[in-house]
Amino acid sequence: MSEETRNPEVGVVLLNMGGAANLEEIRVFLRGMFRDPAILPLPAPLRALIAFAISRTRSLAMRAKYQKIGGGSPILEITRAQAEELQKALERDGIRAEVTVAMRYTPPYAEQALRSLSPQARRRIVALPLYPQFSLTTSSSSLRDLRETAARLGFAAPLEIESWYDDTGYLDDLAARIETALADAPDGTVVLFSAHGLPERQIRIGDPYRDQIEATVSEVAQRLGEVECRLAFQSKIGPARWIGPSTLDAARELGRERRPVLVVPIAFVSENIETLHELDVEVAGHARAHGVPWFGRLPTQNAGERFVRVLAGIVGRALRAS
Numbered sequence: 001m002s003e004e005t006r007n008p009e010v011g012v013v014l015l016n017m018g019g020a021a022n023l024e025e026i027r028v029f030l031r032g033m034f035r036d037p038a039i040l041p042l043p044a045p046l047r048a049l050i051a052f053a054i055s056r057t058r059s060l061a062m063r064a065k066y067q068k069i070g071g072g073s074p075i076l077e078i079t080r081a082q083a084e085e086l087q088k089a090l091e092r093d094g095i096r097a098e099v100t101v102a103m104r105y106t107p108p109y110a111e112q113a114l115r116s117l118s119p120q121a122r123r124r125i126v127a128l129p130l131y132p133q134f135s136l137t138t139s140s141s142s143l144r145d146l147r148e149t150a151a152r153l154g155f156a157a158p159l160e161i162e163s164w165y166d167d168t169g170y171l172d173d174l175a176a177r178i179e180t181a182l183a184d185a186p187d188g189t190v191v192l193f194s195a196h197g198l199p200e201r202q203i204r205i206g207d208p209y210r211d212q213i214e215a216t217v218s219e220v221a222q223r224l225g226e227v228e229c230r231l232a233f234q235s236k237i238g239p240a241r242w243i244g245p246s247t248l249d250a251a252r253e254l255g256r257e258r259r260p261v262l263v264v265p266i267a268f269v270s271e272n273i274e275t276l277h278e279l280d281v282e283v284a285g286h287a288r289a290h291g292v293p294w295f296g297r298l299p300t301q302n303a304g305e306r307f308v309r310v311l312a313g314i315v316g317r318a319l320r321a322s
Contacts, residue, residue, distance in 0.1 A: 007120055008121040010095065010097045011098050011118075012086065013146060013158065014079055014083050014128055015139075015143065016079050016101070016130045017272075018032070019103075019105075019272050019273055020073055020106065020273075023063055026063055027056070030051070030055040030062065031051045032104070032106065033104075033105045034047070034051035035047055078302050079103075080101055083100060083101050086312060089309060089312035090312050095315070098117050098118060098121040100113045100114075100117060102142070102145075104142050110150075113146075114146070114155055123156055125157075125158040126161065126315055127142075127143055127160045129162075130269050132163065133195075133267055134212060135202070135208075137207070137209075138209075140162075147160070159322050161314060161315075161318050165213070166212075167314060169309065169310040169313050169314075170310050173307055173310055174216075178220070178224060178264060178298060181298050184296075185296055188259060189227075189259070189262050191221075191230070191261075191262050192230050192247070192261050192263050193213075193266040194232055194234050194265055197242045198233075217231050230250060232246060232247040232251075233245070234279070247279075251283055251286050252286065254292050255287060255292045256290070258292075258293055260295070260296075263295070263296070268300050269300055269307070270300055271300050275297075
């Protein structure tokens with residue numbers, strides 16, 4: 001280990017949602033999610049009761065989905081790989097850093113992540129959500145949790161990076177990856193961006209998520225030129241009205257048009273249950289059943305070299321501006 005690594009000047013915490021690493025963690029994940037006031041804005045006792053009930057009733061259905069993707073989500077393994085590669089990239093940029101991982105709804109939680117940093121790294125902490133687009137239900141919840149945990153532990157208040165949906169490197173990398181995938185796709189393939197959905201009430205209270213998603217899609221579409229691009233939203237749960245159109249409806253429409261489709265996850269940068277099962281199994285099967293002649297899905301960025309350089313650039317600029 002180099003002297004620079006032994007004496008870091010900054011601690012970087014990558015924030016992500018988490019996911020069940022094995023079948024036993026499914027209830028932990030569901031209970032954690034629905035106890036979050038950002039997800040279920042109800043009084044704490046009622047929220048805890050509902051979270052307990054949901055974790056029991058939905059766990060069997062979720063178990064079947066996780067079994068189809070190998071028994072667990074790879075999101076923690078991928079995020080740790082992103083952290084490892086980001087630390088190397090920052091060191092190459094002359095930034096001595098320790099990079100760690102905090103998940104919101106499954107271990108390692110914020111406290112574990114912060115305690116894993118050396119005393120030197122705790123003096124200057126950067127919080128980087130792995131959500132390009134800001135939402136009160138994702139970025140804000142994770143940032144608040146880390147901020148409150150750091151204050152409770154007596155650590156430095158984190159430098160918070162709220163979003164990077166319009167980062168030029170991110171947009172260029174995404175467009176380049178889509179162009180590479182389209183080179184092997186049939187002529188006339190439609191690029192269908194699929195973002196995690198939100199209840200409409202979230203937008204009404206001022207959540208900027210949909211606007212930022214649309215801005216990202218617009219910028220990438222400009223880079224792709226004549227390629228037809230559409231946007232849809234996935235992962236709806238519960239009876240409330242969610243923003244749309246849904247990814248399933250969009251796939252059905254493309255089937256009626258007999259158009260080949262390349263689905264691009266736009267709010268996810270790591271493979272998880274919503275890409276590996278919802279898109280690769282549910283949406284793919286739905287699309288083919290409704291006449292889509294060719295279905296492809298762009299992999300998420302994971303720990304790809306270009307994407308890690310994007311993250312390093314975001315961290316570096318934040319540090320220089322602080």
